[in-house]
Amino acid sequence: MTTRLCIVRHGETDWNVEKRIQGHIDVPLNETGRAQALATAFGVAHHQFAAIYSSDLARAWSTASAAAVRLGLDVRPAPGLRERHYGIFQGLTAAEGARLHPAHHACYAVRDLDHPFGDGESLRVFAARVVTAVDGLVRHHAGQTILAVSHGGVLDIIYRKATGRPLEAPRDFKIPNCALNWFEFDAHGWHLRTWADRHHLERVLEQVVE
Template sequence: MLETNIVLIRHGETAWNAERRLQGHIDIALNAEGQRQAAALAAALAGEDIDAIVASDLQRALQTAQAVAGARGVQVQTDPALRERCYGGFEGLLYAEIAERFPLEFARWQARDIDALMPSGARSAESFRQFYVRSVDAILGWAAAYPGQSIALVAHGGVLECAYRAATGLPLETPRHFAVLNASINRFTVANGKLRLVSWGGVAHLAPRVHDELA
């Protein structure tokens, strides 16, 4: 039984993360804080053996992955199956705006109706169940491509949530009781097609450097 090690990473912060504007498939770049987080993440992982780095093709994930790739000489591979959930007409709106414009759909979303669909916008929305299957299949597919090796997958908050639920058996309908943090380090293993959670939410590397006030 060959076990694949996965470092699953949420992209660094964007301006839309900071203001709670729903991104989905809209392609938003890292902000200055996100770039700092990506550099800190790269430094934290510099000593690890990583055989492949794969990112969502949205630039916030790709930029984060490229920071990790750095001087390793590893080419970042991209996979649209690692994208965030598509939220259709909700995308680009603040949470308060969604609640005002689409009260019924917003209520179903907040009630964790996993088969509910948002109104279509520039793209057709996915239900949470559809998104979960896509995300977990993508993660397991990359694990199968690198049996017995170590890979880094850089994705989005929703993808991380799906991985956590798959690894712990947490039902999709239950509220999310765990944090999903920008530029966090989350470790899993995959053996026999099953995800196992090793550690979650590592962010010690993101603490600002402490300066001596007398220096």
């Protein structure tokens, strides 16, 4: 029995453009993000989903809501799919974090598994939370296909879970806003089937360039 998951990073926010760490701070979609969310809704419309889940942060929920309207489904909250809490780095760019908190930033740069950045989540704790949440969705929807909207950090963890890449290894893959990422779970474990499919966003991306 195979369970299929399409997991989408939320649409663009102004903080994404500024490369500012959002974490648990609720930042709304910008104009491009809203257009991406609408394009994603049309991009997934030809699939049959048993359910739609979303992180409870506004940028993810707004993205999921656009798809829910198109698919005729209700968005179900999945707090376990929230972005990582980055503690003292939330609201800062990486450059600002390096200047203001150099010792903490050194741990951030090497992906220290157990450093929580003050009152945030360590990478190890965050990864465990994400895996528990996704495993729960798979158990609840065994043999079905579901859509979930989440965040870049969450997708980083799921990508590593499906490919066997260690948590501490540098990230060498992109996680675009509103790309479609398809995973499968069966008796042999997690599998990555499609990563960063952005075909449905081509017109939106062209308009941004223009």
